[in-house]
Amino acid sequence: MEQLRLEPIKQVNGSVTLPGSKSLSNRILLLAALAKGSTVVENLLDSDDIRHMLGALKLLGVQVSLNDDKTVATVQGVGGQFVTPSEPLFLGNAGTAYRPLTAVLAAVKGDYELIGEPRMEERPIGHLVDALQTLGGDVEYLKNKDYPPLKIRGGNINGGKVTIDGSISSQFLTALLMAAPLFNGDTEITIKGTLVSKPYIDITLDVMARFGVTVTHDNYKTFTVKGAQQYQAVERIMVEGDASSASYFVAAAAIAGGEIEIKGVGAKSVQGDIGFAKVMEQVGAKIDWYDERLVVRKGTLKGVDIDANAIPDAAMTLATVALFADGPTAIRNIYNWRVKETDRLYAMATELRKVGAEVVEGDDFIEISPPTQFNDVAIDTYNDHRIAMCFAMVAVGGKPITINDPGCTHKTFPTFFNVLASVSK
Numbered sequence: 001m002e003q004l005r006l007e008p009i010k011q012v013n014g015s016v017t018l019p020g021s022k023s024l025s026n027r028i029l030l031l032a033a034l035a036k037g038s039t040v041v042e043n044l045l046d047s048d049d050i051r052h053m054l055g056a057l058k059l060l061g062v063q064v065s066l067n068d069d070k071t072v073a074t075v076q077g078v079g080g081q082f083v084t085p086s087e088p089l090f091l092g093n094a095g096t097a098y099r100p101l102t103a104v105l106a107a108v109k110g111d112y113e114l115i116g117e118p119r120m121e122e123r124p125i126g127h128l129v130d131a132l133q134t135l136g137g138d139v140e141y142l143k144n145k146d147y148p149p150l151k152i153r154g155g156n157i158n159g160g161k162v163t164i165d166g167s168i169s170s171q172f173l174t175a176l177l178m179a180a181p182l183f184n185g186d187t188e189i190t191i192k193g194t195l196v197s198k199p200y201i202d203i204t205l206d207v208m209a210r211f212g213v214t215v216t217h218d219n220y221k222t223f224t225v226k227g228a229q230q231y232q233a234v235e236r237i238m239v240e241g242d243a244s245s246a247s248y249f250v251a252a253a254a255i256a257g258g259e260i261e262i263k264g265v266g267a268k269s270v271q272g273d274i275g276f277a278k279v280m281e282q283v284g285a286k287i288d289w290y291d292e293r294l295v296v297r298k299g300t301l302k303g304v305d306i307d308a309n310a311i312p313d314a315a316m317t318l319a320t321v322a323l324f325a326d327g328p329t330a331i332r333n334i335y336n337w338r339v340k341e342t343d344r345l346y347a348m349a350t351e352l353r354k355v356g357a358e359v360v361e362g363d364d365f366i367e368i369s370p371p372t373q374f375n376d377v378a379i380d381t382y383n384d385h386r387i388a389m390c391f392a393m394v395a396v397g398g399k400p401i402t403i404n405d406p407g408c409t410h411k412t413f414p415t416f417f418n419v420l421a422s423v424s425k
């Protein structure tokens, strides 16, 4: 297994241009593919999750041409008419590809099989499939009930009233919303239970609006979407920088001395994970906010007690910032960390303890007390890009650390360790 040794970093300084947002890249590619007409997508993320979406679209008969560094895509929309693929669609462990494609393919004519990595077969999808089946969708489990892989015979959804459980993942509602304009009639979606990761729904509604579809809702409880609509191509659409990827550099500047300018997200971002920078101000970081960039400097870091349900991905970074705070940190309301790339509550607790922290792993929270002494250890990354990236903060805090399987960052940020090195002293 490959390992990356990170020596203590004394200071971080310079400017980072963020890669495009994963959440925006995959939503935009799918709606551009469904639309009528051609869309040019700029600042597209080039990473495994996006490659899986692009691979699926190719098998569905969508023409996408990419520039040399794969950050500009020209998508020839097929106006909602996919071809039946010659093989199953392999979507790796990309939730933002698997869930939206499930709903969209249930709505358009054709026979489809959606498969993924072994971990994808452990990530629940029953709440989405239940809703699609209620609406008349033909979606079948190929192995275990409520989990991928799936077989879909698409094209016979009339719309109507449906409830969807929002307590495990917002991606199920995102998927249903994106597919609903393709149903024959209007759809009214009511959320059952609480809706987790709510800001991701704003990203969905924003992208749908860019492609010409308006959704109405009453404070995220009931959503109404008109049926028999077509998405409209967008001549040029720019993907914002990834706010979750920004979290590592916000944290790095806050922990180490120096100053980092982070270009690509700022006060005007549509991504909820920009909220991490607000949390870091509470922790003690000094941040200058601009519309599309941030400038971050170190402060005295104190422990905080936060509800992180709205920022599940960036909150992992807070768990490693906690190693350098002057008191305990509690991160709450994060049950769904358990159903992501790995069981992140268990994995983070285990690896933080290895470093020397005292950790309480609750069912839906984690409490971290900073180490009195840091251990020079190798961190297991569980094929989870965010574990690899957030544990780099140990080196940023001046302690050596080894990251096992650093290549797992390919899921969303293949160049992460090079970008970190470029601002490190």
Ligand SMILES: O=C(O)C1=C[C@@H](OP(=O)(O)O)[C@@H](O)[C@H](O)C1
Residues within 6 Å of the ligand: 022, 023, 024, 095, 096, 168, 169, 170, 171, 174, 196, 197, 200, 312, 313, 336
């Ligand atoms: O819709 C999206 O783009 C995402 C939603 C979140 O998932 P959940 O809604 O499952 O928490 C987030 O963790 C994921 O990385 C991306």
Ligand SMILES: C=C(OP(=O)(O)O)C(=O)O
Residues within 6 Å of the ligand: 093, 094, 095, 096, 313, 340, 341, 386, 412
């Ligand atoms: C949870 C994540 O990914 P996915 O889109 O596969 O859900 C993530 O990127 O942290």
